[in-house]
Amino acid sequence: MILSELFICFFFYSLIGWLYESLVCSIFGERRFINRGFLLGPYCPIYGTGAILCWIVLKENTNIFAVFAIAAVLCCTVEYITSFCMERVFHAKWWDYSNLPFQLHGRICLYGGIIFGGGVVVIKFFVQPTFMQLTALLNESLLNGLAIILFTVIGIDMVLTLGSWKGLNEHLSILHNTIYDKADGTFSKLTDRFWDTSISSVVEKGHGLFIRVQNINVKLEPNELRFFRAFPNIHIPAYEEILKRLRIKEKIKMNSAKELHQKPDVSPDISAEDVI
Structure with a gap:
C-alpha cells in the first residue's frame, strides 16, 4: 500500500468516526445535531489514527476474538494518549468518562473499548477489503493528487x-x-x-x-x-x-x-x- 493510499484510508475512517461521534452525541447526548469534532471539517483524526494502527498491527491476524481484544486495547491506548496530550497542549479537558463504570482517569472506559473493538472487527473483515478494491481501481497519480488535496484541507483546517x-x-x-x-x-x-x-x-x-x-x-x-x-x-x-x-x-x-x-x-x- 502506497503512502497516499494509506492517508486516504486515514481520512475515510476519520470521516466515519466523525459520523459515529456526531450521531451518538446528537441523539443520546444533546438531542440536537452537533459537529462533534475538534476541527471544523467532518472528520475526527483520532479515529483515523486508531483504524490505521489496528489495520497495520492486525492485518495478518484472522482470529476474530484476538482482533477484537487487541483492537480494543490499541484504540483505548490511542484515546488515552490523545486525551492526555490535548489536556497538556490546550490546558482543557475535552471529554470525561468519570461518570461511567470501568473507566481510567476519565480518559477511556470499557464501553468505548467494546465499541472500538467491534468497529475494528467490522472494518478488518468487511470494510477494508472492499475499500482497498475500490482504491485499486484508481491510478497512482490520482491517488497522490487526492491525498495531497485532503492533506491540504486538513492542514488549513488545523490552522483555522x-x-x-x-x-x-x-x-x-x-x-x-x-x-x-x-x-x-x-x-x-x-x-x-x-x-x-x-x-x-x-x-x-x-x-x-x-x-x-x-x-x-x-x-x-x-x-x-x-x-x-x-x-x-x-x-x-x-x-x-x-x-x-x-x-x-x-x-x-x-x-x-x-x-x-x-x-x-x-x-x-x-x-x-x-x-x-
Missing part, C-alpha cells in the same frame, strides 16, 4: 481551528484579568451583587456572544463558541469560574436550542440582552 482556540483564550483572558483586578487578586472577594448587576452582561449578537464586564467589551465569535457546542462538557480550569459565573455555556446551549426550533422567517441577528 488553532487560530479560533487562540482567540477564545485571549478573550477569556481579558475577562479573567478584568474581573481578577476588580477582586483585588481573588475571586472570593467578589460578592453575588457584582454578578447580579448590569456591570456584567451577555448579549446575543447573531451566533456570537457580546460580553460586557466593567468597562470591558469582549465579543466571542461563532468560531470560538464552536468548541463549547462540539464539546458541551469541556472543562477549562483557568477560566471555569468565569464561564460558570457568566453562564456562558448555558447561554450557548439555550441559543442552540432556540436555533433548532426557530422559524425560518425569524432573523437570528435580533439581539436580546441577558443580564447576569
Whole structure:
C-alpha cells in the first residue's frame, strides 16, 4: 500500500468516526445535531489514527476474538494518549468518562473499548477489503493528487481551528484579568451583587456572544463558541469560574436550542440582552 493510499484510508475512517461521534452525541447526548469534532471539517483524526494502527498491527491476524481484544486495547491506548496530550497542549479537558463504570482517569472506559473493538472487527473483515478494491481501481497519480488535496484541507483546517482556540483564550483572558483586578487578586472577594448587576452582561449578537464586564467589551465569535457546542462538557480550569459565573455555556446551549426550533422567517441577528 502506497503512502497516499494509506492517508486516504486515514481520512475515510476519520470521516466515519466523525459520523459515529456526531450521531451518538446528537441523539443520546444533546438531542440536537452537533459537529462533534475538534476541527471544523467532518472528520475526527483520532479515529483515523486508531483504524490505521489496528489495520497495520492486525492485518495478518484472522482470529476474530484476538482482533477484537487487541483492537480494543490499541484504540483505548490511542484515546488515552490523545486525551492526555490535548489536556497538556490546550490546558482543557475535552471529554470525561468519570461518570461511567470501568473507566481510567476519565480518559477511556470499557464501553468505548467494546465499541472500538467491534468497529475494528467490522472494518478488518468487511470494510477494508472492499475499500482497498475500490482504491485499486484508481491510478497512482490520482491517488497522490487526492491525498495531497485532503492533506491540504486538513492542514488549513488545523490552522483555522488553532487560530479560533487562540482567540477564545485571549478573550477569556481579558475577562479573567478584568474581573481578577476588580477582586483585588481573588475571586472570593467578589460578592453575588457584582454578578447580579448590569456591570456584567451577555448579549446575543447573531451566533456570537457580546460580553460586557466593567468597562470591558469582549465579543466571542461563532468560531470560538464552536468548541463549547462540539464539546458541551469541556472543562477549562483557568477560566471555569468565569464561564460558570457568566453562564456562558448555558447561554450557548439555550441559543442552540432556540436555533433548532426557530422559524425560518425569524432573523437570528435580533439581539436580546441577558443580564447576569
